[in-house]
Amino acid sequence: MKIVAAKSILRANDQLAEENRRALDAAGVLCVNLVGSPGAGKTTLLEVLFARLPDGVRPAVIEGDIAGVIDAERMQRIGVPVVQINTEGACHLDANMIAAALGQFDLATIDLLVVENVGNLVCTAGFDIGERVRLLALSTAEGDDKAVKYPAIFQGSDALVITKCDLQPMMNFDRARIRQDLARLNPQAEVFEVAALRGEGIDPLVAWLLDRRGARGSRGR
Amino acid sequence: MKIVAAKSILRANDQLAEENRRALDAAGVLCVNLVGSPGAGKTTLLEVLFARLPDGVRPAVIEGDIAGVIDAERMQRIGVPVVQINTEGACHLDANMIAAALGQFDLATIDLLVVENVGNLVCTAGFDIGERVRLLALSTAEGDDKAVKYPAIFQGSDALVITKCDLQPMMNFDRARIRQDLARLNPQAEVFEVAALRGEGIDPLVAWLLDRRGARGSRGR
Numbered sequence: 001m002k003i004v005a006a007k008s009i010l011r012a013n014d015q016l017a018e019e020n021r022r023a024l025d026a027a028g029v030l031c032v033n034l035v036g037s038p039g040a041g042k043t044t045l046l047e048v049l050f051a052r053l054p055d056g057v058r059p060a061v062i063e064g065d066i067a068g069v070i071d072a073e074r075m076q077r078i079g080v081p082v083v084q085i086n087t088e089g090a091c092h093l094d095a096n097m098i099a100a101a102l103g104q105f106d107l108a109t110i111d112l113l114v115v116e117n118v119g120n121l122v123c124t125a126g127f128d129i130g131e132r133v134r135l136l137a138l139s140t141a142e143g144d145d146k147a148v149k150y151p152a153i154f155q156g157s158d159a160l161v162i163t164k165c166d167l168q169p170m171m172n173f174d175r176a177r178i179r180q181d182l183a184r185l186n187p188q189a190e191v192f193e194v195a196a197l198r199g200e201g202i203d204p205l206v207a208w209l210l211d212r213r214g215a216r217g218s219r220g221r
Numbered sequence: 222m223k224i225v226a227a228k229s230i231l232r233a234n235d236q237l238a239e240e241n242r243r244a245l246d247a248a249g250v251l252c253v254n255l256v257g258s259p260g261a262g263k264t265t266l267l268e269v270l271f272a273r274l275p276d277g278v279r280p281a282v283i284e285g286d287i288a289g290v291i292d293a294e295r296m297q298r299i300g301v302p303v304v305q306i307n308t309e310g311a312c313h314l315d316a317n318m319i320a321a322a323l324g325q326f327d328l329a330t331i332d333l334l335v336v337e338n339v340g341n342l343v344c345t346a347g348f349d350i351g352e353r354v355r356l357l358a359l360s361t362a363e364g365d366d367k368a369v370k371y372p373a374i375f376q377g378s379d380a381l382v383i384t385k386c387d388l389q390p391m392m393n394f395d396r397a398r399i400r401q402d403l404a405r406l407n408p409q410a411e412v413f414e415v416a417a418l419r420g421e422g423i424d425p426l427v428a429w430l431l432d433r434r435g436a437r438g439s440r441g442r
Contacts, residue, residue, distance in 0.1 A: 037340070037363075038258045038342045038363055038370070039363025039364045065370050068369040070366050089343075091341070119342060119343075120342070122310075122312035122344070123312050123341075123343070123344065126310075139260070139362060141360060141385070142362075143259075143260045145291050146260065148291055149259070149286050149288060149291065150287055150288075151288050152310065
């Protein structure tokens with residue numbers, strides 16, 4: 001009889017994530033794990049961000065959802081190669097799912113691969129998928145208390161993207177408060193403030209990402 | 222050696238949930254499991270809803286969070302008895318946690334017990350905690366595509382409360398679309414549209430809840 005313990009599942013995931021990372025590095029692909037709550041504006045951020053990429057930087061996307069293909073269709077509409085993963089109940093993507101999805105791409109034709117994870121501020125924090133950059137999207141509509149309530153994901157992300165900043169005047173959202181809480185949990189994290197539908201704040205994020213691409217290999221997870 | 226399978230954990234949870242439900246019924250307490258994404262406006266909804274309860278209906282709250290006591294402090298500020306559960310990483314409450322929290326209350330002094338679950342549109346769907354009513358909060362800021370992406374929680378809830386309806390003009394949110402998707406997944410579900418900070422749409426929700434209280438026992442989960 002075989003007994004599979006949670007710890008060994010996580011260890012197997014970490015090994016597979018390391019293999020994904022090596023394959024992506026070898027192909028010159030920067031892999032970004034985009035996490036955040038349902039409705040944080042992850043897909044809209046990608047639509048706008050991809051339009052701002054310099055010529056020659058070729059994006060691709062893996063969409064993670066419990067069900068449906070809504071976000072994958074949005075990516076197809078803007079001409080970005082996309083693979084949809086339906087987790088059928090699972091609350092996060094894992095390295096095994098990503099390994100399978102990578103087989104659907106020709107990595108030689110991709111420079112920036114964004115994995116849009118399942119909308120979940122808890123479970124996605126625990127699983128390395130082989131990314132070089134973990135990007136956390138948080139909308140001003142979600143409130144400025146989220147770092148205190150969901151510390152792990154704020155601790156484990158390389159940058160926080162505050163989305164829907166154009167809505168801030170209508171929200172009880174104090175950017176200084178979330179920046180303070182993040183600085184306490186994760187002093188190295190970058191912070192970007194964007195209003196994607198207005199195209200505001202996107203360029204610094206693009207520049208930072210491309211910088212990470214240059215620095216590829218200098219940082220594992 | 223003991224091996225605990227996921228299925229038996231769920232079975233144990235269901236049994237414990239049934240015991241919670243019996244204890245709550247016996248004490249005349251209507252228990253509501255309030256679920257939704259981080260930032261859906263669950264706590265604000267409760268603050269406003271409790272202020273609209275008729276005289277003689279005594280509320281209490283169990284707050285579920287990964288960490289922190291922010292929401293419990295908000296309940297204390299409005300004079301509502303509250304027990305905070307910190308899950309320390311777990312992505313949802315379960316019947317065992319609720320059983321422990323119930324021991325902290327004098328049920329004879331409570332008519333309406335709302336359990337504000339961890340902000341999570343996935344994991345909370347799978348766990349009965351012993352409630353009579355499951356209430357799903359979804360804000361207009363989250364987008365109208367959420368029923369397609371997170372079907373289980375829409376299927377398993379008794380009512381959908383669309384929150385932040387005052388913000389709808391600024392959002393890409395089509396109420397007809399979410400109502401259609403919900404009707405397909407869960408035709409029995411009620412729908413309420415509220416703007417809690419403006420006090421709009423609260424009274425029909427209060428009336429419906431009090432009705433459930435009268436109908437207590439007619440419906441298990």
